[in-house]
Amino acid sequence: MAVQNKVSLPVIKRLPKYYRYISDMHKNGVVKVSSSELAKAMGTTASQVRQDFNCFGGFGQQGIGYHVDVLLDEISTLLFSGEKLPTILIGTGKLGRAISGFLTKEARGYSLVAAFDKSEHEIGGEICGLTIQDVSHIESFCREHHPAVAVLCIPRSSAHALAPTLVALGIKGFWNFSHYDLSADYSDITVENVHLGDSLMSLGYRVRNE
């Protein structure tokens, strides 16, 4: 299985949705599913389902369909295989606390290894079982522990200031809640942007104008 030479971003972004629907089916005891059944449930087309799965080598059997457990295994492997990604949180405000709670309690494949803030008020405090460190210690921490992912819950200016350091220290992935456009300034890193402001603005536009 698995040829996955350059799978396109739209396909990758659909993987979690497949994972959600197939997990559900598995929980509900569904054993076998066809591309058209899955497509109907998910609101997409059978063609797309088959094209997507075939990006990773194809998980089905001609004439039969897909075994739910095989599908779940394959997609889980794609999404979660290997070591947990050591992750640091930067910014322990309200949003940082909610997000790190989610990451440690509900997400799979990540391990929160440190949290940083610049405020005296936060440093020394506790978050997800970790002691909040002064962000000025971030460089020495990264040199020693080599985290792979950074979660940015800080304002745009701070993110802009910190980004070159983090990239130089070998951070490969950013879960970016700041409004700074990381992807514009760096290549060779992976960024998932969660721009709450952008999201609200486009929602507003559509509610008002559609």
Added chain:
Amino acid sequence: MAVQNKVSLPVIKRLPKYYRYISDMHKNGVVKVSSSELAKAMGTTASQVRQDFNCFGGFGQQGIGYHVDVLLDEISTLLFSGEKLPTILIGTGKLGRAISGFLTKEARGYSLVAAFDKSEHEIGGEICGLTIQDVSHIESFCREHHPAVAVLCIPRSSAHALAPTLVALGIKGFWNFSHYDLSADYSDITVENVHLGDSLMSLGYRVRNE
């Protein structure tokens, strides 16, 4: 100006980013900008900038470029014109608190008018200056106050259970943090999904496999 018959979703989703960059330029005293300058700053192409702006009638002057203040005005009008959207929050856990804080303090164009939860522990408490109400009162509240937007910070099962009621009560826009796929089950409503789980999974895939 403004012809905007059916502007495509990719264009709409780019509006907030234009807004951010143009706001910045305005703050920094930039008076005039060409499509190629703006494109370079934003990491896109001059063609796309001009195509995008022309979806809304075109904001520039041939031979000259775009006036930053005109651009900012036009895009602000598109994004924020008219009444603030009356908005309700459902789910006042950690995430709900962070998100409603963002909506009331940092976002434009929205007005949080009520917050609901189902937990005894939350009901009667305070959030963003509002008293948290029992979610069982949501129907009568909506009949009286006609909110336009609902922010869903509740688990998937609750969202699934509540959605038909909310849609029937006339909610037009959903800012959906639950993992329930609203868009699959309803049309005629506008949904902005913030699927944190999906976001983390696709980040993980890319960090591991790229």
Added chain:
DNA sequence: TAGATTGTTAATCGATTAACAATC
């Protein structure tokens, strides 16, 4: 007028959908 840069049409590119041969 000449240079610059838009607005807009045309070409390209990529993603989605349809079709069908392979095969269980």
Added chain:
DNA sequence: TAGATTGTTAATCGATTAACAATC
């Protein structure tokens, strides 16, 4: 074998990019 459904190739669709005439 016949029916079903995949894997995969071909056609379509839409979005992005390029080109160029309009015009400031």
